[in-house]
Amino acid sequence: MNTLRALGVRARAAVLLATLSLSAGAAGIARGEEGMWLPNKPPMDLLKKHGFAPTPQWLEHQQKSAVRFNNGGSGSxxxxxxLVMTNHHVGSxxxxQLSAPGKDLLATGFLARTRAEELxxxxxxxxxxxSxxxxxxxxxxxxxxxPVAEANVARxxxxxxxxxxxxxxxxLDCQVVTLYQGGAYHLYRFKRFTDVRLVFAPDEQMASFGGDVDNFEFPRHCLDxxxxxVYEDGQPYKPEHxxxxxxxxxxxxxLALVFGHPGRTNRLFTADHMAFQRDVALPYSLDRSARREIELQTFTTRSEEFNRIGKDDLHGVANQRKSRTGELQALLNPALFEARRAYDQRLHDRLNAPDASMCPWDRIAVAxxxxxxxxxxxxxxxxxxGGGLAGAAHTIYQLSAELPKPSTERLREFRDTALPxxxxxxxxxxxxxxxxxxDRLASALTNFARIYGGDHPMVLRALAGQSPVERxxxxxxxSRLMKIDERKRLVEGGASAVASSDDALIRFVADFDQEYRSLRKRFEDEVQAIETAAYAEIAKVKFEAEGDSVYPDATFTLRMSFGPIxxxxxxxxxxxxxxxxxxxxxxxxxxxxxKPFGLDPRWSERKGTLNLSTPYNFVSxxxxxxxxxxxPTVNSAGELIGxxxxxxxxxxxxxxxYDDTVARAVSVDSRGIIEAMRKIYDAGFLADEIQGSGH
Known part of the structure; x- marks a missing residue:
């Protein structure tokens, strides 16, 4: 589907040309709504154009009220x-995991009426x-x-x-975050919480009303x-903000403002880097998602219980398939690349590089x-x-090799600060x-054979004379790894325990670890290292040309964005x-x-109690x-509105x-949330708690 389908062909091209110039932070051009801004570097001049000048105290309050869900979402x-609010699909x-046979909390919803009932x-x-x-x-x-590869290791x-x-x-939990693809490095210090309990979730029917049909569409009608x-030392946590x-x-x-953790953007990529996404990475991801979606559709129709345990995976992969489809359509528009190449050239013209072979754009192309x-x-x-129980087996196997090393010499995910x-x-x-x-492993084996070829020695070893499903x-x-005690025993026993284990999955991943490490090292030394060094040079040119108008690509760290409703x-x-x-x-x-437009019976039964004119979803x-x-979507007073x-x-x-012609962010309205909690889900006591005054 054309991402700017409401416009004519020439108009779409013009918008995309302007869009890319803006998203690249072109000097002299500003669009107030664009940008995923660092919380410590807000675009004050742009905000003032909207009649708003946040104070440092206001920004700190928003920063410390925002929460990152490490499974890939945001909250507050x-x-x-x-009490923390997030989406149903983030919490799903x-x-x-808290459901069980005969107790499908996704289907029925959940409400803890006392603190003791929180799960x-x-x-x-x-x-x-x-900080x-x-x-x-x-x-x-x-x-x-x-040298480039050694420099990457040194960093x-x-x-x-x-x-x-x-x-x-x-x-505190400390992480050094790479910004501008290597142009800057910031140390983020986090408070970390692991005692988190489910309090309330509506039924999935109303949380994701419209299902895949309405996904990425508007108008929407979801209680998502x-x-x-959050608990600390066994008691509800008392947040400062x-x-x-x-x-x-x-x-x-x-004016609406959003404080959250956008996962990843590629707006600072060069044209050649974007072409790799268009021609290689996105088509592969889309194909893999589509295949997995079909497999999970088959799995979930085998029984009611299989539907219960597999539907969350199915919803996730269906969402990914639709998302990747839209992204690929955007990259297939030639206007996007025309604008990117023109922007690359403008930056290149500012670069003082006497040797053309040293051009960072060329080095990125080679990478x-x-x-x-x-x-x-x-x-x-x-x-x-890397997935499911096989992923746990590989983590255990890698721990046995990495933990004996000094923390600074390990693979990054095994450094001391990452272990908790x-x-x-x-x-x-x-x-x-x-x-x-x-089912997951059979899918991965099938994909492995498809990519490497059925006669490849590693594929033959992986299948061991069986079909992917049988193997x-x-x-x-x-495997005994479904037992926590066995996973702990192997990790605590170290290399000797892992080497002597006869667990089928441990032996399986051991057979492929060398290939995994070899490909990873080549990527880090010959792709990532070159990109990081080259983008650092490009970032210097951008900073000289555009100053503070440049925001970094998203990195799943806290950012602020804003724009009108x-x-x-x-x-x-x-x-x-x-x-x-x-x-x-x-x-x-x-x-x-x-389905997926049916109503939960409570909604039909209690329709007469609702104020049907209550705002439910909105766009900005x-x-x-x-x-x-x-x-959270907040107003200029810092109050939650969605x-x-x-x-x-x-x-x-x-x-x-970035484009604001027809592209929109969709929020659940705060008024619709309260109306549903009080009149449909008997959660008035919880509504009372959240409607108390803020700090």
């Missing part, structure tokens, strides 16, 4: 007793950003004068050293929210050629040893379903900024109440991407460029 503290993994999540970690420090000079100095080593020093000094509570719930909500034209040589194999083997989060997942008591694990089932049956025009028709609660009943009727021009799900849960189909260009 919304009460003085540690935990909700599924502890087995492997959820939340982070709150506490930021620029450590660029120290990281870059460690790599100065070294990683210094980053690990900084993290360890700061964690020991502060007791869930609530968790939490958001006040707006008493009056919002209206069209109001993409190398990446093409290894991408498919690296992706296939990564999927083979790693162990939280590895030792989780979340349920493991052998049938689903076998996967045998490997899962032959405003509708748009599509296909000659006006699309209003808001939907109402009455609209969900009309949408259900229009679609014959067939806020600049968001995946990872922003669950981000929660981000999606973008429309036109917004899928956002990974590579």
């Amino acid at each position: 503290f919304v009460s003085a007793d540690g 993994e935990m909700i599924a 502890k999540c087995p492997e959820l970690e939340l982070n709150v950003l506490w 930021i420090e620029d450590v660029t000079e120290r990281v870059t100095a460690a790599a100065a004068g070294k 990683r080593t210094e980053m690990a050293r900084i993290e360890k020093e700061q964690e020991d000094a502060t007791g 929210v869930s609530f968790f509570r 939490h958001l006040a719930w707006s008493k009056n909500g919002s209206k069209e034209g109001d 993409q050629d190398t990446h093409r040589e290894i991408f498919y194999q690296r992706s296939a083997i990564g999927a083979l040893v 989060s790693l162990y939280l997942g590895l030792y989780s008591d979340a349920p493991i379903y052998p049938e689903l694990e076998a 996967a089932a045998a490997l899962i049956r032959g 405003v509708g748009y025009s599509e296909g000659g028709k006006s699309v209003p900024a808001y939907t109402t609660m009455g609209g969900v009943f009309q949408r259900s009727t229009d679609r014959g109440a067939e 021009t806020c600049d968001i991407i995946g990872g922003n799900s669950g981000s 929660i981000i849960f999606d973008g429309n189909i036109q917004s899928l260009i956002a990974r590579y460029a």
Whole structure:
């Protein structure tokens, strides 16, 4: 689907040309709504054009009210007793883990009426950003004068050293974040929480009303929210900062601000780097998602129980397939590349490089050629040893090799500061379903054989004379890793315990670890290292040309975006900024109440109690991407007016460029949340808690 389908061909090209110039931060051009801005470097001049000048105290309050869900989403503290709000689809993994045969909490929803009834999540970690420090000079100095590959190792080593020093000094979770693809390095210090309990979630029918049909569309009618509570030392956490719930909500034209954790954008990529995404990475990801979606559709129809244990995976992969489809369509528009090449050339013309062979754009192009040589194999083997129970086996195997090394010399995910989060997942008591694990592994084996070729020696070893389905089932049956005690025993026993283990999955991943490491090293030395050094040079040119107008690509760290609440025009028709609660009943009727447009019985029974004109979902021009799900939408007073849960189909260009012509961020309205909690879900006591005054 064309991401700017409401415009004519020439108009689309013009918009994309302007869009890319803006998203690249072209000098002399500013669009107030564009940008995923660092919380310590807000665009004050742009905000003032909207009549708003946030104080340092206002910004700190938003920063320390925002929460990162380490499973890939965002949230915020919304009460003085540690209550956190996020999306239902962010919380669905935990909700599924807390379910059991005959107790499908995704289907029925959940409400804890007392603190004692709140359900502890087995492997959820939340982070709150506490402070930021620029450590660029120290990281870059460690790599100065070294060959490219050695410089990359030196940077990683210094980053690990900084993290360890700061964690020991502060007791906070410390991470050095790479910005501008290597142009800057910031130390982020987080408060880390692992005692997190489910408090309330509506049924999935109403949380994701419209399902895949309405996904990435607008108008929308979803109650995509869930609530968790953070505990510390066995008691509800008392956050220093939490958001006040707006008493009056919002209206069209109001400025909306979003504080969340956008996952990844590629707006600073060169044209050649974007071409790699268009021609290699995205088509592969789309193909893999589509195949996996079909496999999971088959799996979930085998029985009611298989549907319960597999539907969360199915929803996730279906969302990825639709997202990748939109992103690929955006990159297939020649206007996007015309604008990017023109922008690259403008920067290149400012570069003082006497030797053309030293041009960073050319070096990035060469790196993409190398990446093409290894991408498919690296992706296939990564999927083979990187997911589910097989992924746990590979983590255990790698720990046995990495832990004996000094922390600064290990693979980055095994450094000392990363181990608490790693162990939280590895030792989780979340349920493991052998049938689903076998299905995942069979899919990965099939993909591995497809990429390497059925006669490749590694494929023959992987299959051991069986079909992918047979081999996967045998490997899962032959593993004891579903038991937490066995996982701990192997990790604590170290290399000798792992080497002597006869566990089928341990022996399986051991056979492929050398290939995995070889491909990883080649990527890090011949692709990543070259890109990092080259983008650092490009970043210097950008900073000289554009100063503070440049924001870095998203890195799943806290960012601020903003823009007005405003509708748009599509296909000659006006699309209003808001939907109402009455609209969900009309949408259900229009679609014959067939799945996914059926109503939970409580909604039908209690329709008469609702104020059907209550705003339910709304759109704004806020600049968001995946990872922003669950981000609080606030007004200039800092009050919560909604929660981000999606973008429309036109917004899928956002990974590579920004457009506010028709692209929109979609939020659940705070007023709709309260109306549903009080009148549908008997959660008035919880509504009372969150409607208390903010700190």
